[in-house]
Amino acid sequence: MEALLGSLEQLALIKALKTSFFAYPIVNALHILAIGALVTAVLLMDLRVIGVIRSLDEQPFVRLLRRVALWAFALAVLTGALMFAVRATEYAGMPLFWIKMGLIGLAGVNFVAFSLLRQPSAKRVLAGVSITLWPLVLLAGRFLGFVL
Numbered sequence: 001m002e003a004l005l006g007s008l009e010q011l012a013l014i015k016a017l018k019t020s021f022f023a024y025p026i027v028n029a030l031h032i033l034a035i036g037a038l039v040t041a042v043l044l045m046d047l048r049v050i051g052v053i054r055s056l057d058e059q060p061f062v063r064l065l066r067r068v069a070l071w072a073f074a075l076a077v078l079t080g081a082l083m084f085a086v087r088a089t090e091y092a093g094m095p096l097f098w099i100k101m102g103l104i105g106l107a108g109v110n111f112v113a114f115s116l117l118r119q120p121s122a123k124r125v126l127a128g129v130s131i132t133l134w135p136l137v138l139l140a141g142r143f144l145g146f147v148l
C-alpha cells in the first residue's frame with residue numbers, strides 16, 4: 001500500500017502540482033469553491049424539504065439544487081483527490097483523513113437514499129441527517145489542514 005501511495009506522489013502530474021507556484025493554490029481554491037457550492041446547495045435543499053423555506057415550489061427548487069450539488073461534489077472529489085495525491089502517504093496515515101472520508105461516505109449514502117425515497121416524512125428525516133453530516137465533513141476538512 002505504501003509503495004502504491006509513494007508512486008502516486010511520483011506521477012508527473014502530481015510532481016508538477018507540487019512544484020508549480022500557482023497550480024496547488026488554484027486546485028485548493030477550486031476545492032473551496034466546490035465545497036461552498038455543495039454545502040450551500042445541500043443545506044438550502046434540506047431546509048426546503050424540512051419546511052423552513054416555504055416561499056418556493058419544492059420540486060423545481062430541489063431538482064435545481066440537486067444538480068448543483070452533484071456537479072459541486074464531482075469537483076470537490078476531483079480537486080480533493082489531486083491534493084491527496086501530493087502527500088498521499090501522510091494523509092493515508094491520518095485518522096482524521098479517514099474520518100472525513102467516512103463522513104463523506106455516510107453523507108453520500110444519505111443523499112442517494114434521499115433522492116430515491118418518496119415518503120415526505122422519511123425525506124424530512126434524511127434532510128435532518130444531511131444538515132448535520134455535511135457541516136461535519138466541512139469541519140473535518142478544515143482541521144485536516146491544521147494538523148498536517
Ligand code: HEM
Nearest residue numbers: 028035076077080081083084134137138141142144145148
Ligand atoms: C473524496 C473527496 C475529497 C478528498 C479526497 C478531499 C481531500 C482534501 C485534501 C487532501 C485537503 C487538503 C488538506 C490540507 O490543507 O492539507 C482538503 C481540504 C479541505 N477539504 Fe476536502 N476532500 C474531499 C471532499 C471534501 C468535501 C466534500 C468537503 C466539504 C463538504 C471538503 C472540505 C474540505 C475543507 C474545508 C478543506 C480545507 C480547505 C482549506 O482551508 O484550505 N472536502 N480536502
